[in-house]
Amino acid sequence: MHGLKTVRVGSIDGIDIKLDWSVLVIFWLLTWSLAAAGLPSLASGYSASEYWPAALATTVAFFAALLAHELAHCVVARHQGLPVRDITLWLLGGVSAIEQEPKTPSGDLRIAIAGPATSIVVGLAGLGAAALFSAAGVAGLLVACAAWLGSVNLLLALFNLIPAAPLDGGRVLRAIRWRQTGDRTRAAIDAAHAGRAFGFILIALGFLEFVLGADVSGLWLVLLGWFLLSASRSEEEQVRMTRGLGTTRVRDLMTADPITVRDDMSVDEVLHDYVLARHCSSFPVLDGAGRLAGLVTLGRLRSVPPSHRTSTRVSEIAWPVADITIATPDEPVLDVLGRSKAGGDGRIVVTRGDAVVGIVSPTDITRVLQFADVERVDHSADSANSAG
Numbered sequence: 001m002h003g004l005k006t007v008r009v010g011s012i013d014g015i016d017i018k019l020d021w022s023v024l025v026i027f028w029l030l031t032w033s034l035a036a037a038g039l040p041s042l043a044s045g046y047s048a049s050e051y052w053p054a055a056l057a058t059t060v061a062f063f064a065a066l067l068a069h070e071l072a073h074c075v076v077a078r079h080q081g082l083p084v085r086d087i088t089l090w091l092l093g094g095v096s097a098i099e100q101e102p103k104t105p106s107g108d109l110r111i112a113i114a115g116p117a118t119s120i121v122v123g124l125a126g127l128g129a130a131a132l133f134s135a136a137g138v139a140g141l142l143v144a145c146a147a148w149l150g151s152v153n154l155l156l157a158l159f160n161l162i163p164a165a166p167l168d169g170g171r172v173l174r175a176i177r178w179r180q181t182g183d184r185t186r187a188a189i190d191a192a193h194a195g196r197a198f199g200f201i202l203i204a205l206g207f208l209e210f211v212l213g214a215d216v217s218g219l220w221l222v223l224l225g226w227f228l229l230s231a232s233r234s235e236e237e238q239v240r241m242t243r244g245l246g247t248t249r250v251r252d253l254m255t256a257d258p259i260t261v262r263d264d265m266s267v268d269e270v271l272h273d274y275v276l277a278r279h280c281s282s283f284p285v286l287d288g289a290g291r292l293a294g295l296v297t298l299g300r301l302r303s304v305p306p307s308h309r310t311s312t313r314v315s316e317i318a319w320p321v322a323d324i325t326i327a328t329p330d331e332p333v334l335d336v337l338g339r340s341k342a343g344g345d346g347r348i349v350v351t352r353g354d355a356v357v358g359i360v361s362p363t364d365i366t367r368v369l370q371f372a373d374v375e376r377v378d379h380s381a382d383s384a385n386s387a388g
């Protein structure tokens with residue numbers, strides 16, 4: 001969900017509710033398809049001036065149900081003392097930003113199941129209302145709206161219960177595997193692998209539907225599958241990183257006393273006297289008083305056309321302090337990564353007071369993760385040997 005354009009539309013009990021721009025597209029598509037096709041096929045004989053308001057109200061209710069699903073996850077998470085930041089509704093549903101992991105498998109399970117359980121309740125309520133309306137002789141259009149809402153929420157619950165991360169069913173799978181093995185990381189990786197497999201299946205089905213049936217809705221499946229694929233991948237990466245970095249602190253990774261440049265130097269000067277002479281590719285930039293003023297990398301330096309390199313100062317192309325990740329030597333690396341900024345190409349500038357004392361590059365972090373992997377492979381080889 002990083003980098004998406006969202007607007008905050010309000011808050012419920014301190015949880016910010018945000019909408020991604022893609023919700024507008026879905027809102028319109030859904031209203032239009034309900035008004036033009038969905039409702040007329042369920043209840044015929046009404047006029048456009050009746051279908052359109054009914055479609056609009058049904059779409060609003062649909063999004064309210066989506067929100068209720070996410071709120072259910074959040075309320076249960078909060079009950080366990082986990083902070084909840086916000087809920088974002090977007091193209092493919094809702095995302096709750098719960099800021100800490102549940103502490104027990106049963107806690108994990110309860111948070112996961114709360115959403116689909118809510119959708120099932122809403123679904124049954126919709127179908128129940130439709131039956132009541134119908135028995136009471138209420139207008140067929142209203143019956144159709146309630147029936148549509150009910151069945152869509154039940155479908156949503158079923159889809160979400162498929163055991164593939166990041167779907168709710170994937171969380172359920174994680175909780176169960178966690179309880180079985182006692183290894184949360186292993187359980188999360190299993191759930192992510194299931195997510196990847198399911199993503200591939202959806203993409204394949206979508207292509208098949210598109211090619212054989214010449215049906216555009218196949219593209220929807222491809223999009224959904226692709227999302228599951230990339231989300232489960234990044235989840236697995238995240239889990240591996242958490243395990244690999246463990247309690248590593250910034251000072252264990254950083255290159256101490258990095259070469260710095262002054263903000264009034266020219267790009268040409270830095271390229272020749274620093275990059276070529278010392279084989280460095282990133283430099284903390286200091287102002288006249290020796291305080292950190294930004295960060296510049298080889299990529300940024302090279303992006304200046306050769307003819308402008310003597311006239312351009314480093315300060316003009318460096319990432320400003322506000323855009324880069326800054327840490328102290330004693331911070332756990334995972335905490336720093338959790339609040340990392342977009343600028344600086346993944347580098348972390350390490351400061352103590354006003355002084356720059358180190359720098360961490362993405363390669364430093366990857367190296368630690370690789371070592372952690374080697375260690376684990378050795379351990380499992382050991383246990384295999386002793387078992388044999």
Ligand SMILES: [Zn+2]
Binds near residue numbers: 069070115116160168
């Ligand atoms: Zn959910």
